[in-house]
Amino acid sequence: MTGLESRADMIVCQGVKKWFGDFQALRGIDMTVEEREVVVVLGPSGSGKSTLIRCINRLEVHQEGRIFVDGIELTNDLRNIEKIRSEVGMVFQQFNLFPHLTIMDNITLAPIWVRKKPRAEAEALAMELLERVGIPEQVDKYPGQLSGGQQQRVAIARALAMEPRVMLFDEPTSALDPEMIKEVLDVMKELARTGMTMIVVTHEMGFAREVADRIIFMESGEIVEEGTPEHFFTNPTEDRTKLFLSQIL
């Protein structure tokens, strides 16, 4: 693999394998994501794409292979994990906002308690981020009072508040009503334009075609094909990719 000496490599996976009991979810993933790159991971459900990005911030533990984030290897060392997690933001399919906290407290919780920021500074940053995702007027409400699209935008703001170097998106629009998908995708597009390193697991082909620098297609825990969106959508080489595209498009 390309060595971790190259500074531009943000995430490096080498032969990553993962089992859930007898079921092998990842069968040796080799992947490199460079700084400022937007990678979209596609694949049928159960292909291991969520498991892969959950391994990258160690919500799941891989059993074989090595994963480096910004040059730090993911091991059982707790300090490494906490360091990496505060460098890597994650947005979940089910938003996972904290229902007992206001929008403001949701966003400032980690900056205040993990980054040890002064409250005033953390709140100013939170307001800035809420402006950016377009819902500053919701700051004093609770998550239960917001629509799905608004909640997901808050979740993005919450992840950004830790000023991460990488953002992971785990099917961020799959739990949303159709009319709310666009508002979330717009925020993600804007984020990609600012040069954030992003790995996005999604079924939104339009987003993949428009925003991705590279598309990775996975099936049964393996990377089947990867390449630019142009290559992927117009001229795929693998049969399995063609079958997948014919079912979706």
Place this chain on the structure above:
Amino acid sequence: MVIKWISQVVVLILVVVGLAFFAAQAGSNLRAKNIDTSWRFLSVNPGIQLGEGIDVNPETGARALWVGMVNTIRVSVVGLILATILGTIIGVARLSKNWIVNKLSTTYIEIIRNVPLLVQILFWAAVISNWPELTHGAGPIDGWLIITNKGIGLPRIFPSIGFYQWMVVVIVGAYVGRRVYNKRETEREETGRETHALVSGLGVVLAFAAVGLLIHPVFGFLGPVFTAIGDFVGGIPVFVVQLLLSAAMVAAAALWIKRFLDNLRTPAGLAKLTDDDIFRIVFAGFAALMGIVLVFIVWPGLSAWLIHSSRDFFHFLGDKFEWLRTGRPLDAERPAITQTGRFPNFSSSGLVITKAFGALLFGVVLYTAAFIAEIVRAGILAVPKGQTEAAGALGLSRGLALRKVVLPQAMRVILPPMGNQYLNLVKNTSLAIAVGFADLVQVGQTLYNQTGRTLEVVAIWMGFYLAMSLLISVIVNFFNVRLRIVER
């Protein structure tokens, strides 16, 4: 609108008349059978002796029942605290990934909750009966701890001479500690630096307490001051207090009405009042008027009583702060055994957990803890896994995630069933009768065996347990409302 009001009044009248009818009917039935109600037994000497309590030879029936109530409250309060702590520990242990801890707590829960509580209480009584005999000089650590078949004797720590002077220093320390805590806490909020607010606040209080041990006699001068205040308060004429109370009530009503109107006020001006609103305002004014009538005409003794009791309170403090009184603020005494085979009842010597108290306490605590453990486990599991994952993904450590994310959400699931367990524990203490612990039910039963006043005693039992249960419900509900999550 009028129909709504009339219908409510009619329903109220029907309910009251119905209840009155049933009460009258029951009364005449009882009279027909020559059973009447009489409360005279409360004021005559029942001639009974109680196993333990604040007074083992009560002079009146009322006093006997009061001793029983105090005993019930004693075992309930201690039981609630211990059951909560033990239950929480076992509940968390059951979620542990450590195999032994996990299986031990599971076994505990399965055994305890599948055996009737009465059997368990009798079991503990039998266990305690098989401990060594109570003799002079029994117990390890030079008699500071005594474990015998009559119960467990522990040293008692009590306020001694100099306690009140010392408390002055401690109260000042608590105030200063609070200020330090607040200051540190704002500093943390503003700069983000860890300032150890809680540690420094508590440290200040402890420092004051320690220094107070040495310098507390200095505060003896407060004694004459308190006596002077007491003399002054005792000299206030009754009508001044009556006027002050009336003024306070009028002010409270006026303030309430003002706040009520402020809440209704919209930016466009005063909102239109519904007749419900008008009724509330009138009612507030009427309540203040009733209060004034109460103070001046119905119960003039209230003001006099207020004067006397505050005077007595300050004179009491004056006595405690005797000029240049010195001595240790706190003292401890070992459980003294004056007689073989018998602990002294509630003497100043030692804290004694008698066999009956111990058996009942162990029984209800261990039993309730098993249920509380399951509630705690359910509450923690009820918080979706995504919450822990989201907290982890943000870089929160496991402890922080538990404290800031999981527990606040688990608490709202835990609290309502926890309240039920608290109610159960208090009511289950009535099983005391099985081991002869002098709780309200046991005392009451002895009393009606002596006097034949069964109905009256049962009425008192029901009223007491109802009051206890309502009190617990109110407290639990208070926290319930505070923890509620806002939706929509």
